[in-house]
Amino acid sequence: MSVASPVVPESHxxxxxxxxxxxxxxxxxSDLSVVNAARVSFARRKEEMDDSDHGLIRFLLxxxxxxxxxxxxxxxxxxxxxxxxxxxxxxxxxxFNEFSMRYAKATDEFYVPDAEDVRTQVGKPxxxxxxxxxxxxxxxxxxxxxxxxxxxxxxxxxxxxxGVARELARAVMPVGSYTEFYWTVNARSLMNFVSLRxxxxxxxxxxxxxxxxxxxxxxxxxxxxxxxxxxGRVAP
Ligand SMILES: Cc1cc2nc3c(=O)[nH]c(=O)nc-3n(C[C@H](O)[C@H](O)[C@H](O)COP(=O)(O)OP(=O)(O)OC[C@H]3O[C@@H](n4cnc5c(N)ncnc54)[C@H](O)[C@@H]3O)c2cc1C
Numbered sequence: 001m002s003v004a005s006p007v008v009p010e011s012h013x014x015x016x017x018x019x020x021x022x023x024x025x026x027x028x029x030s031d032l033s034v035v036n037a038a039r040v041s042f043a044r045r046k047e048e049m050d051d052s053d054h055g056l057i058r059f060l061l062x063x064x065x066x067x068x069x070x071x072x073x074x075x076x077x078x079x080x081x082x083x084x085x086x087x088x089x090x091x092x093x094x095x096f097n098e099f100s101m102r103y104a105k106a107t108d109e110f111y112v113p114d115a116e117d118v119r120t121q122v123g124k125p126x127x128x129x130x131x132x133x134x135x136x137x138x139x140x141x142x143x144x145x146x147x148x149x150x151x152x153x154x155x156x157x158x159x160x161x162x163g164v165a166r167e168l169a170r171a172v173m174p175v176g177s178y179t180e181f182y183w184t185v186n187a188r189s190l191m192n193f194v195s196l197r198x199x200x201x202x203x204x205x206x207x208x209x210x211x212x213x214x215x216x217x218x219x220x221x222x223x224x225x226x227x228x229x230x231x232g233r234v235a236p
Contacts, residue, residue, distance in 0.1 A: 014212040017205060019109040019178050020079045022212035024220075029072035029187060031057060031223040037068035054223050061227040066236035069188040069224065074216065076183045081111040083175040084206050091193050094185035101170040106156060110149040111176040112142050117204060130204070148174060190217055191228050191235035199233075 012024040035053040036045050038060055046053065060068055080088070089096060118138035119130040133141070152172050159169035185193070190213060196202065198210035218225040228235070 012216070014215065016208045016212055017081070017111055018114075019111070020081070020084075020209070021077075022209055022216070023077040024216045025075045025077045025182065027072075027074050027216070027220045029074055029220040031221050033071045034060065034068045034187075034221075034224055037071045038065070049223065054227075057223050058227040058230065061224070061231045061236050064236045066188050069191070069236060070186045072187050072221070074185055074187070074190055074213075074220070076185070076213065076216075077180070078183060078209065079178055079180045080209060081176050081205070082173075082179050084203075084209060085179050085181060086175070087197070087203065087206050088181075088183070088209070091185075091189065093189040093192070094183055096181055096183055098181040099179050101173070102165075102167040105160065105166065106153075106170055106173055107178050108153050109178045110145070110153075110174065111178065111205075112145050112149075113205075115139065115142065118142065119204075145176060149176065187217065187221055187224060188235060191224075191233075194228075195233050195235050 014022050016022055031053070032046065032049055034057055035049060038056060039045060059065075078085075078088075085098070115135065115138040116132060118133050118141045120133050120137075121128050121130055123129050132138075152174050155172045156169050159172070160166060194210050194214045194217065197206050198214055199207075202210065214225075217228075
């Protein structure tokens with residue numbers, strides 16, 4: 001079967017869910033860029049960080065001086081189920097380009113949660129909690145999902161083989177199918193994303209992706225990241 005094959009991620013990759021990943025494709029990011037963006041107000045520039053710069057970053061974050069955190073860029077390559085991408089694309093401050101099911105054949109990979117991730121929802125809107133289901137329910141859920149995916153993909157292939165345009169045939173594809181996209185974002189917007197999507201209130205699947213993005217933020221901008229955490233994980 002000829003399926004659009006994803007670029008195989010090599011380094012800087014964190015695997016997420018059963019077929020997904022977050023790969024940091026490239027970063028132009030440093031704590032020093034924050035410091036120099038702030039100090040230009042006083043016509044000052046530094047080549048290296050010192051203790052006073054750590055304090056400055058903490059001050060900027062606490063006081064919601066957000067713009068110095070915008071002079072950097074993280075370019076991520078992400079593979080995620082469509083229902084996660086939909087949540088992700090709501091984050092408008094950043095740039096996206098996504099795999100097109102108009103131009104390429106849809107992937108035959110679909111999200112099937114691990115048994116321990118099949119949960120039930122209790123409580124009311126705004127205050128749900130999620131509890132694990134009985135093992136039989138978890139297994140039935142996984143089987144039902146697999147059956148739907150198989151049927152949907154078989155229908156998709158039949159339609160494409162009959163000559164139906166991919167842009168139309170894709171209508172049968174479930175939101176559990178995987179998509180890929182590039183996301184370029186600055187640290188300020190990334191902190192906002194992490195703040196909202198790595199939070200307990202966010203859906204478990206996108207949390208795993210946000211956790212991966214958070215690890216890259218911590219790696220590239222450790223002082224900024226620590227200040228963000230200390231400020232209660234609120235983006236400036
Ligand atoms: C737990 C959770 C549940 C959600 N449930 C729903 C839901 O049921 N339905 C739904 O539709 N969405 C839902 N969302 C999406 C949510 O409403 C936001 O669209 C999404 O989280 C993006 O957040 P953002 O606007 O802060 O990010 P971005 O779009 O990246 O914006 C970053 C910041 O830029 C500023 N900004 C951006 N655009 C504007 C603008 N047009 N005007 C003024 N300021 C702007 C704001 O300060 C904003 O915080 C949910 C999000 C979460 C985390």
